[in-house]
Amino acid sequence: MQDEAEPPVRADERRVGFTLRELEVLRALVETGKATTAAQRLGLSQPAVSRSLAQLEAELGRTLFAREKGRLVPTREALAVNEELGTIFAALARIADRSATKRRSLTGTLRLAAPPTIAHRFLPSRIAQFTKDNPELEVVFDVLSSDALATSVAEATHDLALTDNSPSHDGVRTELLLATQAVCAVPSRHRLADWEVIRPEDLEGEPFISLTRRHSARAAMDRLFERAGVRRRIVIETATSVSAAEFVREGMGVAILNPFPIAHQLVRGIEVKPFEPAIPYRTSFLLPASKPASPTTLAFMEATRASLP
Structure with missing residues (x-):
């Protein structure tokens, strides 16, 4: 395992703050108690772990670990810092998980509907790009009259519709996409x-x-x-x-x-x-009021919004 290449630091250069890598090293050492084990967990060399720990201790101005019989025993200061880091690393893990979910190709079936003008002049390019990004997804796309859309969505025949009509139907809920004027x-x-x-x-x-x-x-x-x-x-x-x-x-x-x-x-x-x-127009997504939108439905809505100029 090779050590990470780092530029030399001049003696007269003063480092400001600490790095995420140094905090990861702290957590790994608290949990394992050994520099070799922490290095394996993080994919670093043992000297890189030792160096990160030394830099963090220098930055904080305190000793974080006592060396006892080949083990690194965390001090009260190290344990306190590690506890504070729990929520930070949990948040980072959630962000990483959401990013990974976005990168994964969606599967299953997405059932869409729209009236003729929106169906023919707006949605095809958006649907095409969405299916390219999610090749394992099947899309069912229907062109319906505006007055039929609300009923179809309310009955969950379609997962999502897009219309500039203003339906008054208890079985659907709307989310605005775009407001325009005649x-x-x-x-x-x-x-x-x-x-x-x-x-x-x-x-x-x-x-x-x-x-x-x-x-x-x-x-x-x-x-x-x-x-x-x-x-x-x-x-x-x-x-x-x-x-x-x-x-x-x-x-x-x-x-x-x-x-x-x-x-x-x-x-x-x-x-x-x-x-x-x-004369105001509101082009909105229609969704069934009886159930929450699926991740696939939400992903298509997000992609459609992002495609607007």
């Missing part, structure tokens, strides 16, 4: 294309592309225009923000949309303007 999408050559902000009164009589009534935001939007006394001319109702954006691109009218997750697609042929008053 934008107004208009064709590039539209009269409103150069306006900085769009308000309800600006859309009086405008051809309007609306999401279907099953969307939770639809009712809030209808109430907003009713309070403003503005009549829109709805030319088409559509089920997804993606299709609504395409109808805007084709010049059929304007639309008020959640920019997540299609903001990067609202470029060619479309101008996106802030809309006031603000």
Whole structure:
């Protein structure tokens, strides 16, 4: 066993504090009573153990072990220090265990669901990366209408769903992923294309592309225009923000949309303007209220959050 290479220390250099390795040596010596045994436990040479002990004693200004018949007997000071170190090393062990758990590939099955826009425009790359990181994991991914998600999660048919609807169901609990505000999408050559902000009164009589009534935001939007006394001319109702954006691109009218997750697609042929008053959107994870989330579910949620810009 080779001694650890250490740079020489000049006599005029003053060391500040002590190292984790020296504290590990102290604990090993308290538990074994022999420098040779402590060295084997720590993967060090016996001289390295003796040197670490000498440096620690010099730093603390006290003798930590008495030499008696070939054994190192801890003094009261050594025992007191070792007792204080118990909680520190326990915490380090928990951190190391969590890190090891993260490194281990997850197994089993993860059942996910999302409405079409999130399912097609946001989740595929995240699911692909998660399965690459966990090759032994099977993922079942379903595309469901927003109103079916809550029931499916409540019944534990799916472990996790992601939606920008706001379900009112006792069987699910929500955890926020992202908060956004609605934008107004208009064709590039539209009269409103150069306006900085769009308000309800600006859309009086405008051809309007609306999401279907099953969307939770639809009712809030209808109430907003009713309070403003503005009549829109709805030319088409559509089920997804993606299709609504395409109808805007084709010049059929304007639309008020959640920019997540299609903001990067609202470029060619479309101008996106802030809309006031603000219409908030909350994109959230849905989980069964009847049971705690599994480690796999929590790991996917963490990975999804980490993937956001």
